[in-house]
Amino acid sequence: MSDRPIIFSAPMVRALLAGRKTQTRRLVRFPGWAAGIFTDPLKIVVETDERGRDPEVICESTGCLAALPLPYTVGDRLYVREAWAPLDALTHGDPGAQALAERGFYRADEGTVEGEIARWRPSIHMPRWASRLTLVVTDVRVERLQDISEADSKAEGVEPICDHGVGNEHLHRIAFEQLWERLHGKGSWLANPWIAAISFSVHRANIDALLREVAA
Template structure:
């Protein structure tokens, strides 16, 4: 099973069901595949002289997407090996949870099979008190999963106001009680924006680097929903 990484803010929005869409920049090597295909189709015709049917970017690129419609993907997050002696249990402590004393609160605890406990003890001894990088989180440690429900390709700046809301942009207002106006906000940010698109621009630049929005790259647009592991 493949994993997917979100920022902490987008991870929390996803598990709360407040974010159901994500955009990922399409690698340059995939874009080159399209340009090579486009050159080939433009220069080759059928024997009867009728030109080949040409696929445009939005039709050609999705076949190379990392995630496919119907696929189950696990969410990666910081994690830590844990042993609860009172339960004689073995499991994980997760870094996105704000639990100060997890020895007294077991709501975070995901118990693993007690088979092979010696192997788990060995891993715990090795990684005790060490927060593991979410980049390397294995499927077995995952607790949240999403199902891909839609895949398409488009230019980044073609995002609609509606899709910005699916990306986790919040609707609010700014001003005072007597004089206020509708506004849009990026996650964990109190800076108001006039449009959802301008708020999403801030989010995208924050994740992908200053100026990433201006480049207007091709992106894969993934729609998804929370689901259980199968």
């Protein structure tokens, strides 16, 4: 169990705040010999238990075997990093009670006036104290990207695409496919990589405030 940061885009932050997002998918990192460092082609197999847990990566060409490291584990607390600005970035006007309480502004918030903020800071530079969302990991499993179901696609927080009344049953899954391609580039969905499917509970609180509340 550890405390770690995790980055989300503005649409995904809004999905977290709205209670629509309880899952995220992240690429898994293979050991060097399995990632294609060597020139000889390797036939790589990933094996898990029936629930997609305890993953191992096996090279059928050499017999090499290793546990597949996962980005997060059950019980981890993740503080969300998002684009933000400190109070002194306000060029004019009243910051408002909420911004004063949170000590800053969040770009994902609806109604934020771009012209009032001198400069937004990228999510990767958000300090721990400025995070307003904490995720507690409840499940991690390994699977192929395209194994995602319609229900899991909905839990990713995407808005369903419009099918113009034709009755498509996979509107969230198609929307997730499009999101993945935007994030990872053309052809990334068809590549069907191994990913870690991470489920979590969402807490609208700074991680340190949450820890103090739990300890009280």
